[in-house]
Structure formats: C-alpha cells, structure tokens
Amino acid sequence: MKKRTGVDAAAQLVHRFMETLHPNRMDGMSETAFPPPPGYIALRICMFTGQLATEETQHVALEWFRPATEPVEKSDVYRKVAIDTRTGHPALADCPDELIRQKTYVALDERFAAWAKQSGLELPPVAMLDAPSLPGQAPPLRIAINEPPDGETLLPDPETPADLSTIPLHATVTRARPQVVWYVDGKPYEVVDYPYSTRWKLTPGHHTFQVKLPYAPVASSKVRVTVQ
Secondary structure (H helix, E strand, C coil), rough: CCCCHHCCCHHHHHHHHHHHHHCCCCCCCCCCCCCCCCCCCCEECCCCCCCEECCCCEEEEEEEEECCEEEEEEECEEEEEEECCCCCCCCCCCCCCCHHEEEEECCCEEEEEHHHHHHCCCCCCCHHHHHCCCCCCCCCEEEEEEEEECCEEEECCCCCCCHHCEEEEEEEEECCCCEEEEECCCCEEEEEEEEEEEEEECCCCEEEEEEEEECCCCCCCCEEEECC
C-alpha cells in the first residue's frame, strides 16, 4: 500500500464490487462534468505553488475562482536550463550551440528537495542552486540539520524488525554543495549527495549527529538524541 490512497485503491475496489453485485442498477453512475459556480473564472494553476501556470509548467490543474480572488503571479518553480551534453552540467558561455540542449527542472524550496527526489522529480543541478540572485550578495555558507530534531527522545516500534527500525536524516546547506558527510557520535557515517538525506538505524543510547562539508572547515551544530 506504499504511496497508495483511498481514491486509487480502496475506492476502486468497492466500485468494482458494486458494479458486479448490481449490474442492472448503473443508472446515474457515469461521470458528469462539474458545474462551475455562476460568475467564476477558470485558470490553469501550477499544482506546486498555486500560482498561474506558465508554458514550462508540467503539473497543471484547472481551478475555478471567484472574481478578484484569483492568483496574479506566475509560478517560477519550473526552470529551463541550457545543459552541456558533454558534461550534463549547465552550459558555459563558450559551449558550442550544437552541444547545448534545454532541460526543465523543478526548483522547489530546499525544504521540499528530499520529497521531490522521492517523488521522481529531477532536481536542478547544484551549480544552478548555488548561484546568488544578485552579484556580490551570496549568503554565507551554513549547514543545518532538520531531522532529527535536537533533544528528541526516540522509542523504537516493537512491531518493526530491528534492521528496519530507522529514522530519516536530513540537512540543508545555504549555498548548495554536491555532497556532505554525516557524522554520528563523532565518526563519519555516510557521504550523501544533494539533497543530503539518508537514514540511520536506531541504536539504544545517547547519540550526536553533525554534518560537515568534505575538505572544508564548515559544519552544522551538533544534534543530540536519545534512543530508549
């Protein structure tokens, strides 16, 4: 049932049962169009932002709005990037035109990067995420651990096999970098690519977590958890 919902699993099963049990009572079961409210207007909306869809928007929904309540800004999460086909990275100024192809990425807020990757969305190149919005105004390089929360006390689920009893580890890096290193109890645990998410097997005791950049004196604050 992973990634399944009632509308595309249980509801469809019930629908099949009812059609089988009552084949002669199907009047009114055909799907009909939704009657729009009088005076409302229909707009193509980006499903990620709720803003107006653009030509690049790939996940679109048609929504009805009461006049003066509709969104006015265009969604900007879809970014078209010129890619150098030799490297797979954003093309530089000297890249020949015949080696460039345009590719569209979904550039969500970094808080949602791990979810986007799990959902099969292709993340933008790290070099693109690292580019400051204004010349000379790049934010300072910082690392923060989002999961697990500091001071958390964890109790393993007794019904979950010990090998599968894990928690997510997730960090964010202001001015994105290709990789980070997770440390557990002061020792290197795993090198993780952007978006810096992995999992850790629950082990009883007091533990500390920290994230560092490879070959750079930059690290997050330590997060401490207790596993009972």
